[in-house]
Amino acid sequence: VYGDLNLNDYLQGNTAPVFFGSAVNNFGVKEMLDTFIRIAPTPRPRHTTVRDVKPEEDKFSGFIFKIHANLDPKHRDRIAFLRVCSGKFSRNTYYEHVRLDKDVRFSNPYSFMARQKEVIEDAYPGDVVGLFDTGNFKIGDTLTEGEKFYFTGIPSFSPEIFREVINKDPLKTKQLEKGLMQLTDEGVAQLFTQFGGNKKIIGCVGDLQFEVIQYRLLQEYGASVQMNSLPFFKACWITSKDPKKLDDFVKYKQANIAEDKDGHLVYLAQSEWFLNTERTNNPDIEFHFTSEIHK
Known part of the structure; x- marks a missing residue:
């Protein structure tokens, strides 16, 4: 039915191989893993805010691309997943957390295969390492051996469906705040706070x-929460080279302004027409549909 896989098209991202099998029945799993090892691309150079980092470099660098809270609910653990981009990652070695400007060390870095995990001593470019996190990491954070830069190309996309979070049990306010922060840290949803208020808004794509x-x-x-739908069409991060113009826009559109978890201003448009109108009427305001994660 289908032609042979063109490896060049696959490596350029134009096509994707599809495997049919059953993990429950252990049918096709070995074939899929063997093929993945055979055709998967080798680690490639990655862009940063300073220079391109090559995998064959001697010094270690890597970035956090995923966070998962309560991977084991019994222990309330939180795992940050690190992709090694250059050099060698070693257990019990101090590395610089660039955003926090401090050294961190990991005594129990893990590798994962399905539900199994094991402590590793070292990792190399292309490897993914699980690090226990007590709240120090965000998606996009960079670890290095001292050099200060951030890996780029890790965007936060604009959500298109919005709901207000209503706390059904005021006695659980602290637990709700913690849960919202940790779950949205995972990157599958975004948390906004109404500008000048406390209304919590979650934005998703589904x-x-x-x-x-x-x-x-x-x-x-x-x-326990209730989620009420909100009449917003799109969230756009807003910036301007003229601080006064930005302040005026926020003042007049306060009902549609929110802040993300990092304090960046966001405009919530009710429809595409409203969004296009505001962009036309406010040429000094820049509307961004993604927010680069390296701050």
């Missing part, structure tokens, strides 16, 4: 994500 968040808030944090 309805199912709201159900997952609501379930996990209750099961993992004991926080």
